[in-house]
Amino acid sequence: MTAGSGGTEAGGAGGSEPNAMGGAAGTEGGTAGASGGGGAMGGGGGSGGLPPAPANGFARNPIVSHVFTADPAARVFEGRVYVYTSHDLDEQMGYDMTDYHAFSSDDLVNWQDHGVVLDAKDISWTDRLYAPDCCHSPVTGKYYLYFPNAGSGIGVAVSDSPAGPFVDAIGKPLIDSNTPGVGDVDWIFDPACFVDDDGQAYLYFGGGPPDTGNNARVIRLNDDMISLKDPSATTIPAPDFFEASYLHKYNGKYYFSYSTTFANHSAEIDYLVSDNPMTGFEYAGTILPNPEGNNGNNNHHSIVEYEGKWYIFYHNRVLSNRDGFSDYQRSIAIAPLTYDADGKIVQVPAAGGRVAQLKSVPAFSRVEAEMMADQRGVEVDFVRSGMERVGVAVVDLHDGDWIGYSQLDFGAGATRFHARVASGHATGGSIELHVGGCEGFTETPGELAGTCTVESTGGFQAWTDVACDVTIPGGVHDLCLRFAGTPSQPLLALDYYRFE
Missing domain, CATH: 2.60.120.260 (Galactose-binding domain-like)
Structure with a gap:
């Protein structure tokens, strides 16, 4: 994953995953290319191999093998699943990610790399890019990529296409420690956007070490998606909250999911449920235990419905383990997600699950x-x-x-x-x-x-x-x-x- 003959510009952002020891807000990134090769956008290669995929078409996990990826934010745009990821560099020995890739698929097995869609060098006020998320505005028709400057604030970039490129929309943080209701949040990062059926947009964010208080926040966005509607952020009490906020809606209920701390768990993805996207959340259980091959580190996820079925995206360290890299190189994976008759999420096995190819x-x-x-x-x-x-x-x-x-x-x-x-x-x-x-x-x-x-x-x-x-x-x-x-x-x- 060093620079190859084909050019230079695609490489490296990461996600937000402080390690099992607590870490500072220094997410889980690595450097460019999980299975070999390098180049601007990432590389592949390496020796050894994962178990072959069945010939009749099932997703291979990780779903991206030519570049290290983390913190998957999955969204359905224009009939395809888009996944926006942090980019871990091969040589990285910390969470120093500086760009994002976007991948898309309409069959969930063959994933198209759209390259680097946002790079820290094109943003005047940030130098590290942790876990992102992207939403489409039904009002403006544009796509908005929310990104953190490490753990100190959250910005927003805009594009006419879900495949980017994205451009910093306001030239400064949208949310930082000066935002009312945010000053006591330890890590101002891991944004997760959500647009409700009525068109109202929300932004969820926050994180912090164990036993530091309630660090999960939500705030409404204006129709322009680049300014705040609420005068102050609202706290979401979430047991053992660490980071990696995400919000999805199922059968009229709002599901707030997140990565737990290491104090009372083993870095699981847990969730709360409410009838309101901002308040009234109640603990509902664990969605995904810490996946195999994650080396005891925590996780980051997203949940999406596509073609009538639900899926969870997450990351692990399968490629890094295979090819002899460090814990700072992660890779994204996919698993089926289901609900029981009462709307409770059926726990996803730590090993994930098989996702069938949807079309040829x-x-x-x-x-x-x-x-x-x-x-x-x-x-x-x-x-x-x-x-x-x-x-x-x-x-x-x-x-x-x-x-x-x-x-x-x-x-x-x-x-x-x-x-x-x-x-x-x-x-x-x-x-x-x-x-x-x-x-x-x-x-x-x-x-x-x-x-x-x-x-x-x-x-x-x-x-x-x-x-x-x-x-x-x-x-x-x-x-x-x-x-x-x-x-x-x-x-x-x-x-x-x-x-x-």
């Missing part, structure tokens, strides 16, 4: 290369026209790297592969197409369906189109793109592809 991917339409189910060795960075960002691509591809795509629909079969590529290597490289999967991605290695040669284009931002013959039978298949060429050198970059 049309192979004859444009497929973004950065929309991955899994990978080894790759990085992601922006495609540029001059200095302008015009897209996102998979970059810094080396011999032996691969990308796995789950459940592509090839209809009656495919005979031709088209790809948008760039290569700054003198002899280029090649793309091997393996239908049915490949080692490390699926239980069986799959079949080689064709090889596409990529000549040097004169640079890793010098894009051109290539095509080659393939033999792919009809039906729905997993696909692996494996890259080959001169060992230990960056070979090519891949923007998108399609079949015919």
Whole structure:
């Protein structure tokens, strides 16, 4: 996860997770790229492997493997699930995150990396970005990303698109210690926004060490989403509250969930329920025990309904443990979430659960290369026209790297592969197409369906189109793109592809 040939700008913010010893407001971030690779936006790679996903399409956990991610804020925008994450850098030995990534999916297995959507270097008053959240305004039609400056205050950025980029909307904190009702909050961070059915927007936030008092707060926002409606923040009494506020609504009830302290728990996600989004909350139990592979550290979560089912997103340290990183590199995961007949949340097992792929991917339409189910060795960075960002691509591809795509629909079969590529290597490289999967991605290695040669284009931002013959039978298949060429050198970059 060091800078790769494909460019530079995507890397590193983190989430907010003080460790088991209490920590200061220094969330749980790490650095760029969980399974290998590096580059501006993050990298992948690494050796070893997680258990292969079933061939019939289930989410792999973690759902993002090419960059370390944390503090997932899941939202449904424009028919897709978007997840906004902190970004842990590979070399990070503390919570020093400085940017956010956004990922999206309409099948919950193949996740598209939209790159860095907000970077601390573009904000004049902050240098560390902990756990974010994003909401859409039905009044303005815009998207608002709420972000903390470590633990000292909360700002807001705005975009016309859920995929960003976001721009600081007011040039200063929206909430800080001078905000009435906030002065005694230990950590002013971990914002969670909520827009109710009547259009009223709320912001939940706060955190603090054990036994320091009631640190959970809520305040209403004006219709502009960038100013406060209430003269003072309201305290939410929450037993053993530590951080990671989140609010969702189910059957007319408001569910306030959060990460607990280590004093009386083991960093669980607990929740309260009320008939009012600001007051009257009563303790209801635990949603998610501390997940396996989290090394005793606490957690951060979000809950979302999509296509009639509910899911919880959280993070763990599975990739960090596998690839020999530290506790400061986290990765996001997904699990099903259900309610009983009384509206009580059925506790999610610490190991999570299996999430089935909701639909196949049309192979004859444009497929973004950065929309991955899994990978080894790759990085992601922006495609540029001059200095302008015009897209996102998979970059810094080396011999032996691969990308796995789950459940592509090839209809009656495919005979031709088209790809948008760039290569700054003198002899280029090649793309091997393996239908049915490949080692490390699926239980069986799959079949080689064709090889596409990529000549040097004169640079890793010098894009051109290539095509080659393939033999792919009809039906729905997993696909692996494996890259080959001169060992230990960056070979090519891949923007998108399609079949015919």
